[in-house]
Amino acid sequence: MNTAHEEDAMEALRRRIVADFETANGRHDDPQIYGGPPGDPGLIGPNSVSWELHADLAAVSQAGLATIVLEILHPSVIAGVQDMSSYRQDPFGRARATLGYVLATTFGNTAAATATIERVKHIHSFVTGVRPDGVGYRALDPELIAWVHTCIPWMIMHTFERTNRPLTEREKDRYLAEQAVIGRMGGAEHVPASVAELNDFVAAMRPKLGVTAQTREFIDFLLTAPFLPTLPAAADRALHVLAVYAGMSYAPRWARELTGFDRPSVMTRSLIGPFLRLNVQTLRWAFDKPAYVDLARQRAAAICEPVAVP
Numbered sequence: 345m346n347t348a349h350e351e352d353a354m355e356a357l358r359r360r361i362v363a364d365f366e367t368a369n370g371r372h373d374d375p376q377i378y379g380g381p382p383g384d385p386g387l388i389g390p391n392s393v394s395w396e397l398h399a400d401l402a403a404v405s406q407a408g409l410a411t412i413v414l415e416i417l418h419p420s421v422i423a424g425v426q427d428m429s430s431y432r433q434d435p436f437g438r439a440r441a442t443l444g445y446v447l448a449t450t451f452g453n454t455a456a457a458t459a460t461i462e463r464v465k466h467i468h469s470f471v472t473g474v475r476p477d478g479v480g481y482r483a484l485d486p487e488l489i490a491w492v493h494t495c496i497p498w499m500i501m502h503t504f505e506r507t508n509r510p511l512t513e514r515e516k517d518r519y520l521a522e523q524a525v526i527g528r529m530g531g532a533e534h535v536p537a538s539v540a541e542l543n544d545f546v547a548a549m550r551p552k553l554g555v556t557a558q559t560r561e562f563i564d565f566l567l568t569a570p571f572l573p574t575l576p577a578a579a580d581r582a583l584h585v586l587a588v589y590a591g592m593s594y595a596p597r598w599a600r601e602l603t604g605f606d607r608p609s610v611m612t613r614s615l616i617g618p619f620l621r622l623n624v625q626t627l628r629w630a631f632d633k634p635a636y637v638d639l640a641r642q643r644a645a646a647i648c649e650p651v652a653v654p
C-alpha cells in the first residue's frame with residue numbers, strides 16, 4: 345500500500361508532467377470553447393470515432409511531428425511557412441495553435457469550432473507568395489488545404505493504432521469522413537473521406553512532394569532548436585535528435601527516406617521504442633481524461649431547458 349508520502353510525491357510528479365506539457369502545448373480547457381450551449385454536439389458529436397481518438401492526448405501529441413513534416417513536403421506549403429510563419433521565434437506557439445485547432449474543431453461547441461476555422465482561414469488568406477522555383481502559391485489553394493488537412497487525421501489515426509488499439513476499416517472510414525467535414529470548412533474541395541480515398545489521394549500527391557532547400561532548413565531547425573533548455577547542451581541535443589527520430593517513426597517509410605530519417609544510428613534506433621512508450625504511458629497516466637473531453641461531454645449530454653410556453 346502506498347504511504348501518504350508516496351502519494352504526495354506521485355501527485356506532485358503528475359502535476360509537474362501536466363504543467364510541462366501545458367507550457368509547451370497549451371491548456372485546452374477554455375469553457376468558452378469546450379463548454380457552451382447545453383446539448384450542442386459540436387461539429388462532430390460525442391458518439392464519433394473522432395471523439396475517441398482525439399481524447400487520447402498522448403496519441404494526438406505524438407502524431408504532431410510526423411504530421412508537420414509530411415505537410416511541409418509540399419514545396420508550396422514549406423514556401424508559405426518559410427515566408428510567413430513565426431515558427432523560429434515561437435516554435436511552441438505554433439505547436440499550441442495547431443493542437444488547439446485539432447481539439448477545438450472536434451470538441452468545441454459549434455459556434456467556437458466554426459469561429460476557429462474561420463479565423464484560421466482569414467490568416468491563410470494573407471499567405472500568398474512565390475516559391476524559390478518561381479511557382480506562385482496561396483495557402484487557400486484547395487489542394488494545399490486538402491493536403492495539410494489530410495496529414496492530420498492520417499497521422500493521428502496511425503499513431504492511435506500504434507499506441508492504443510487497432511481500428512476496424514469501418515472505424516477508419518468513419519473517422520476520415522468525420523474529419524473531412526473540417527477539411528472542407530477549412531477551404532478544401534476534395535478531402536479523402538475513407539481509407540481507399542486516403543490511399544488514392546496520397547498516391548496522387550506523392551509526385552508533387554519533395555525536399556527543397558527550404559524543407560531542409562526547416563528540418564535542420566527541428567533538429568537543432570533548444571529542446572529542454574534546462575539540460576546541458578550535449579544532453580539536450582541528444583534527447584532532441586531522439587525525439588525527432590521517434591516522432592518520424594510514425595511517418596510512412598517513403599517520407600522517412602525522403603527526409604533522411606530512415607537511418608537512425610544503432611543507439612537512437614534502440615531507444616526509439618522505449619522513448620515513445622515511456623512518453624505515451626506518462627502522458628496517459630498524468631492526464632487520465634483531459635479537461636476538453638470532460639467539458640465537451642458535459643455540454644453535449646446536458647439537456648436543453650424547454651422554452652416556457654406562456
Ligand code: HEM
Pocket residue numbers: 420421422424425428429430431438441442445464467468471481482483484488489490492493527530
Ligand atoms: C487545413 C489545412 C491547414 C490547417 C488546419 C492549418 C492550421 C493553421 C493554424 C492553426 C494556424 C495558426 C493560426 C494562429 O496563429 O492561431 C495556421 C497559420 C499559418 N498557416 Fe496554416 N493550416 C493549414 C493550411 C496551410 C497551408 C496550405 C499553408 C501554406 C501554403 C499554411 C501556412 C500557414 C502560415 C504561413 C501560417 C501563419 C502563421 C504562423 O505560423 O505564425 N497553412 N495554420
